[in-house]
Amino acid sequence: MNKKISLFALLSLATCSVYAEDLTKYQDESRAVAMPFLKQLGAANQKAVSEGGPDSAVKVCRDIAPQMTGEVSRKTGWKMTRVSLKVRNPMLGVADAWEQKALMEFEARAAKGEKPETLELSEMVQEPAGKYFRFIKAIPLQAGCVACHGATEQIPDSVKARLNEDYPHDKATGYSVGQVRGAVSIKRPI
Numbered sequence: 001m002n003k004k005i006s007l008f009a010l011l012s013l014a015t016c017s018v019y020a021e022d023l024t025k026y027q028d029e030s031r032a033v034a035m036p037f038l039k040q041l042g043a044a045n046q047k048a049v050s051e052g053g054p055d056s057a058v059k060v061c062r063d064i065a066p067q068m069t070g071e072v073s074r075k076t077g078w079k080m081t082r083v084s085l086k087v088r089n090p091m092l093g094v095a096d097a098w099e100q101k102a103l104m105e106f107e108a109r110a111a112k113g114e115k116p117e118t119l120e121l122s123e124m125v126q127e128p129a130g131k132y133f134r135f136i137k138a139i140p141l142q143a144g145c146v147a148c149h150g151a152t153e154q155i156p157d158s159v160k161a162r163l164n165e166d167y168p169h170d171k172a173t174g175y176s177v178g179q180v181r182g183a184v185s186i187k188r189p190i
């Protein structure tokens with residue numbers, strides 16, 4: 001009897017550690033995709049702002065970012081997106097329930113003094129259609145973002161006019177540097 005119990009305990013321990021290893025592996029693999037994406041996007045934004053001003057930088061957030069996440073999604077089979085609690089583009093940016101919870105946790109942790117660039121979460125979840133590994137990493141607002149996501153007085157009139165025209169339901173303004181603007185999210189079928 002005792003032997004049976006200990007064997008069972010051992011087995012469940014083994015399953016547990018395999019699961020933990022998988023989680024770490026999936027997490028590392030997600031990071032390896034998300035980090036260069038954020039780095040490239042930040043650099044592209046900085047370059048566009050310094051070369052052509054905020055008017056020309058619109059293409060980075062509007063065209064280049066979805067192009068990059070789309071390419072990663074097609075190549076890996078994972079869904080990769082940028083999400084937020086206050087979106088400019090509702091088609092791409094609205095967070096699902098899991099992402100909303102994570103973003104709210106990030107905001108609370110940032111308010112308690114955690115550095116926004118270190119905020120991330122991963123979890124294995126079961127959904128009606130199957131099992132998924134989920135990863136989410138905060139995108140902090142940087143100085144080069146305020147011309148389009150900052151307070152009204154920080155947004156140049158030409159950008160304001162364009163945003164009003166293209167995104168009449170825009171909610172993605174009023175952020176200050178260091179705040180969590182949103183996150184990059186990866187959903188991987190297992």
Ligand code: HEC
Pocket residue numbers: 041042045049054055056057058059061062063066082083084086087088089090092093139140141142144145146147148149172181182183
């Ligand atoms: C020149 C204006 C401009 C600048 C500068 C800019 N953005 Fe954006 N941002 C936009 C536009 C326009 C969209 C909507 C894109 C779309 O249509 O999908 C957007 C969307 C986003 C989204 C997706 C969620 C949403 O609201 O739809 C995130 C996240 C984001 N921006 C983060 C940033 C960060 C971080 C920076 C600075 C590194 C930045 N942006 C700089 C214009 C800008």
